Amino acid sequence: MSNPFKPSQRLLLGPGPSEVYPTVLxxxxxxxxGHLDPEFLKLMDELKLxxxxxxxxxxxxxxxxPGTGSAGMETVFVNLIExxxxxxxxxxxxxxxxxxxxxxxxxxxxxxxxxxWGDVFAPEQIEEALKKHPDASMVALxxxxxxxxAWQPLQEIADLVHRHDxxxxxxxxxxxxxxxxxxxxxxxxxAYSGTQKCLSAPPGLAxxxxxxxxxxxxxxxxxxxxxxxxxxxxxxxxxGEDRFYHHTAPITMNYALxxxxxxxxxxxxxxxxQRHALHGKALQTGLQAMKLKLVVEEKHRLPMLTTVYVPxxxxxxxxxQSLLNRHQIEIGGGLGPFKGKAWRIGLxxxxxxxxxxxxxxxxxxxxxxxxxxxxxxxxxxxxxxxxYHAAVI
Amino acid sequence: MSNPFKPSQRLLLGPGPSEVYPTVLxxxxxxxxGHLDPEFLKLMDELKLxxxxxxxxxxxxxxxxPGTGSAGMETVFVNLIExxxxxxxxxxxxxxxxxxxxxxxxxxxxxxxxxxWGDVFAPEQIEEALKKHPDASMVALxxxxxxxxAWQPLQEIADLVHRHDxxxxxxxxxxxxxxxxxxxxxxxxxAYSGTQKCLSAPPGLAxxxxxxxxxxxxxxxxxxxxxxxxxxxxxxxxxGEDRFYHHTAPITMNYALxxxxxxxxxxxxxxxxQRHALHGKALQTGLQAMKLKLVVEEKHRLPMLTTVYVPxxxxxxxxxQSLLNRHQIEIGGGLGPFKGKAWRIGLxxxxxxxxxxxxxxxxxxxxxxxxxxxxxxxxxxxxxxxxYHAAVI
Numbered sequence: 097m098s099n100p101f102k103p104s105q106r107l108l109l110g111p112g113p114s115e116v117y118p119t120v121l122x123x124x125x126x127x128x129x130g131h132l133d134p135e136f137l138k139l140m141d142e143l144k145l146x147x148x149x150x151x152x153x154x155x156x157x158x159x160x161x162p163g164t165g166s167a168g169m170e171t172v173f174v175n176l177i178e179x180x181x182x183x184x185x186x187x188x189x190x191x192x193x194x195x196x197x198x199x200x201x202x203x204x205x206x207x208x209x210x211x212x213w214g215d216v217f218a219p220e221q222i223e224e225a226l227k228k229h230p231d232a233s234m235v236a237l238x239x240x241x242x243x244x245x246a247w248q249p250l251q252e253i254a255d256l257v258h259r260h261d262x263x264x265x266x267x268x269x270x271x272x273x274x275x276x277x278x279x280x281x282x283x284x285x286x287a288y289s290g291t292q293k294c295l296s297a298p299p300g301l302a303x304x305x306x307x308x309x310x311x312x313x314x315x316x317x318x319x320x321x322x323x324x325x326x327x328x329x330x331x332x333x334x335x336g337e338d339r340f341y342h343h344t345a346p347i348t349m350n351y352a353l354x355x356x357x358x359x360x361x362x363x364x365x366x367x368x369x370q371r372h373a374l375h376g377k378a379l380q381t382g383l384q385a386m387k388l389k390l391v392v393e394e395k396h397r398l399p400m401l402t403t404v405y406v407p408x409x410x411x412x413x414x415x416x417q418s419l420l421n422r423h424q425i426e427i428g429g430g431l432g433p434f435k436g437k438a439w440r441i442g443l444x445x446x447x448x449x450x451x452x453x454x455x456x457x458x459x460x461x462x463x464x465x466x467x468x469x470x471x472x473x474x475x476x477x478x479x480x481x482x483x484y485h486a487a488v489i
Numbered sequence: 490m491s492n493p494f495k496p497s498q499r500l501l502l503g504p505g506p507s508e509v510y511p512t513v514l515x516x517x518x519x520x521x522x523g524h525l526d527p528e529f530l531k532l533m534d535e536l537k538l539x540x541x542x543x544x545x546x547x548x549x550x551x552x553x554x555p556g557t558g559s560a561g562m563e564t565v566f567v568n569l570i571e572x573x574x575x576x577x578x579x580x581x582x583x584x585x586x587x588x589x590x591x592x593x594x595x596x597x598x599x600x601x602x603x604x605x606w607g608d609v610f611a612p613e614q615i616e617e618a619l620k621k622h623p624d625a626s627m628v629a630l631x632x633x634x635x636x637x638x639a640w641q642p643l644q645e646i647a648d649l650v651h652r653h654d655x656x657x658x659x660x661x662x663x664x665x666x667x668x669x670x671x672x673x674x675x676x677x678x679x680a681y682s683g684t685q686k687c688l689s690a691p692p693g694l695a696x697x698x699x700x701x702x703x704x705x706x707x708x709x710x711x712x713x714x715x716x717x718x719x720x721x722x723x724x725x726x727x728x729g730e731d732r733f734y735h736h737t738a739p740i741t742m743n744y745a746l747x748x749x750x751x752x753x754x755x756x757x758x759x760x761x762x763q764r765h766a767l768h769g770k771a772l773q774t775g776l777q778a779m780k781l782k783l784v785v786e787e788k789h790r791l792p793m794l795t796t797v798y799v800p801x802x803x804x805x806x807x808x809x810q811s812l813l814n815r816h817q818i819e820i821g822g823g824l825g826p827f828k829g830k831a832w833r834i835g836l837x838x839x840x841x842x843x844x845x846x847x848x849x850x851x852x853x854x855x856x857x858x859x860x861x862x863x864x865x866x867x868x869x870x871x872x873x874x875x876x877y878h879a880a881v882i
Binding site for chain 1: 747
């Protein structure tokens, strides 16, 4: 360890962390402030305002928790669950499964609804569960399942959940900034995200937002929140007007998040959503032109994360190692039932660009050819370019 | 928010975050790697080796948790406590009090030993508690109380705790890297720290180490660890040979910690301890030459954090605002019984230097004079310089 660490320059097109905006990296080298410095408190105020814009909410309790996306998940469940609460969790991938695990550790009786990985939940399935468990306090699901690439529609389910007077909790880790997360309009009572997906900052903070119904639940708690570190009854005083010291905020990560949100809002939410949609479409079209099969059916396919089956006769790791070592591109492997059977290609935030779509398609094509896979050279890029041409017209 | 955030250049001489090494800040702008990239896994291996050197331990379970120091504290308690366990917590400041709170939330019956803030615990007090509570599973205390500046001797208490066959848990957030934390020699079963004190990296990671006795307790758990995010039974597989994915590690913060540890080990632990001791002595001598009174008696005074009483007739905030706004120096205010009554001056890691000692003494002198405090100009700096001259001979 006599020399400083020198990481290689990778192109991060996996399920996250994603490509980081150059000015976000620059901001991380800025001088440190104390966590109670008036300048830092002003930064926190601006962060809150910008997070509210991206969550499309007026929720006063909107802030960045001092941990990665999973800490955001845990924040929501430890604060909204009291021992013995019954909660309905929708599981159609790794992150739904993790929600169930976290909720159970928080003392909940978990009703786990299952759906095929890669599919989404239909309102009818949720309604059946709500009728069967009138004493449940919450329904939680994943907006963008990072393990499958499935895009869960929210509005009808949100309406159902509220008709039954339950809290509606949504995991927006991968969707936030890449597709619309309209918290107030949809009626999401609590949501959490991460910095390392469509915000294009390094991992290390978890944006969260809580609406009035969720706050009521917190205010009526009979037991202390089981986690001191994630206890919002204390943390909201640090982010609020009183500025009570709680923990030492990860200062530099807050600089990074500030810059990432600034760039996103400067681009404009709608422009960002359109950009993610376009490049996602181009990538997916290119992959199909290579005769590869996508996991998720078209209408529920996420733009920022595409899962594609490893074709017969091809070894998962051989391709991923070729991409990483020869092309400096990272894509993700499959999880759970998709382990060894699918790849996950992310086009998130700064990473979502025409250049990257073409680069990953060409690298994948060349790696597949090396492994003896039969395909028509250049067909993928050509198909992707047609998507771009059609979009311009 | 149309412009990037531009923090002022402060001199951070409070209780942390501390001054950051320039090359640590530089490392944070390095390109991001994925959390399963072979290069990042190598970085984790090196981090583990370097953390073991600073903790002076061979403990295989030595790693950096993805949160600030308080997340390190919570990691130790949620993993080592099962519901109903009785634990003895020594409270002589804010952080002892926080340990009791965290342990209780983890389901423990907490026996809280109290000591005057600014004092330390005597072995006899611990022994009495051990005899009174033979069914306790753990004794926990704070090595360097950041709220008071008291330096707790460990060896005799460690021996006692082990004679009674209990686990010995130590908070080393502020001591780590600045004074010796000889985990194996002393017999510490679990310890945690932070990056933003004597390591001089930004806040955001929590080094932890667990010995065999602590591991046995974890292995014999009957209940799942209540926190998914901090569950070592899973996290050790990510840091171990299997490299199972758990959470997305805060990549950039790991670069920062790597560089900070590298600098510390290049200087040498003993050199770092001597440097902290020298500059702490010079500061404390200078403050006393200004006729200010220190909170902690000499033999238990920490070198990296000095608490000094606000003199009669002087207003706490007026001085701290003058230091911050006119001299760009941050020092800390008092906590708990010391609120408004004491200042906390940190000389941690990169911040522990002759230049900074003289700068803060002069700034404090000038701010006190402005507020009408009567003192002999230049006396503080002169007294500090005498400490340096004596040290050279």
